[in-house]
Amino acid sequence: MPTYRIAPSILSADFARLGEEVRNVVAAGADFIHFDVMDNHYVPNLTIGPLVCEAIRPHVQVPIDVHLMVKPVDRIIPDFAKAGANLITFHPEASEHIDRSLQLIRDNGCKAGLVFNPGTPLHYLDHVMDKLDMVLIMSVNPGFGGQSFIPEALKKIAEVRRRIDESGRDILLEVDGGIKIENIAAAARAGADTFVAGSAIFGKPDYKAVIDAMRAELAQ
Numbered sequence: 375m376p377t378y379r380i381a382p383s384i385l386s387a388d389f390a391r392l393g394e395e396v397r398n399v400v401a402a403g404a405d406f407i408h409f410d411v412m413d414n415h416y417v418p419n420l421t422i423g424p425l426v427c428e429a430i431r432p433h434v435q436v437p438i439d440v441h442l443m444v445k446p447v448d449r450i451i452p453d454f455a456k457a458g459a460n461l462i463t464f465h466p467e468a469s470e471h472i473d474r475s476l477q478l479i480r481d482n483g484c485k486a487g488l489v490f491n492p493g494t495p496l497h498y499l500d501h502v503m504d505k506l507d508m509v510l511i512m513s514v515n516p517g518f519g520g521q522s523f524i525p526e527a528l529k530k531i532a533e534v535r536r537r538i539d540e541s542g543r544d545i546l547l548e549v550d551g552g553i554k555i556e557n558i559a560a561a562a563r564a565g566a567d568t569f570v571a572g573s574a575i576f577g578k579p580d581y582k583a584v585i586d587a588m589r590a591e592l593a594q
């Protein structure tokens with residue numbers, strides 16, 4: 375069985391109590407903290423930046439997985455690396471030079487990944503597999519938490535799983551959007567190993583109960 379990772383998205387956390395929220399969700403068994411960065415330009419919403427990443431860093435003993443939904447991409451990468459990000463992913467169509475952006479992330483000491491919206495073709499993977507530590511497949515259109523999982527994403531996950539296995543490289547395959555206890559196993563069967571969940575976790579009072587139930591689904 376692959377190593378499965380649960381990455382709660384703090385987009386659905388209570389921002390007025392963010393330190394406590396991240397401590398609680400890590401104590402509840404989170405493997406990563408998923409950190410959604412939206413710029414009101416690439417996506418129609420505005421969220422949090424490097425200052426907030428730096429503020430939560432001392433409260434989090436697991437990797438911080440920064441999902442950049444911003445355009446342009448490069449300018450903000452060193453700031454997130456300094457703020458304590460461990461992994462930085464971006465949308466290829468938001469970068470003028472994908473290879474350069476991936477290298478920039480690595481030069482700043484972080485792991486690097488590409489994110490694919492439901493309508494973004496996978497050909498962006500073609501020449502950069504050797505620079506990837508993660509591929510993130512969006513199962514909703516980016517911008518908001520609490521949307522419904524788009525089933526078509528399962529085919530895309532399966533296709534990326536095939537490409538990763540073929541490459542022989544150690545690349546995480548993350549899925550983001552509408553993941554819940556009820557559908558996490560289907561995403562795993564398609565080939566995902568890392569699961570972002572925002573509203574499914576932070577929308578319930580007992581984070582550990584949700585994460586445990588997700589792990590139980592993955593263990594079957």
Ligand code: DX5
Binds near residue numbers: 521570
């Ligand atoms: C959407 C974000 C997601 C979002 C997931 O643009 O990238 O990470 O927070 O939230 P849920 O799990 O509620 O769909």
Ligand code: ZN
Binds near residue numbers: 550
């Ligand atoms: Zn995200």
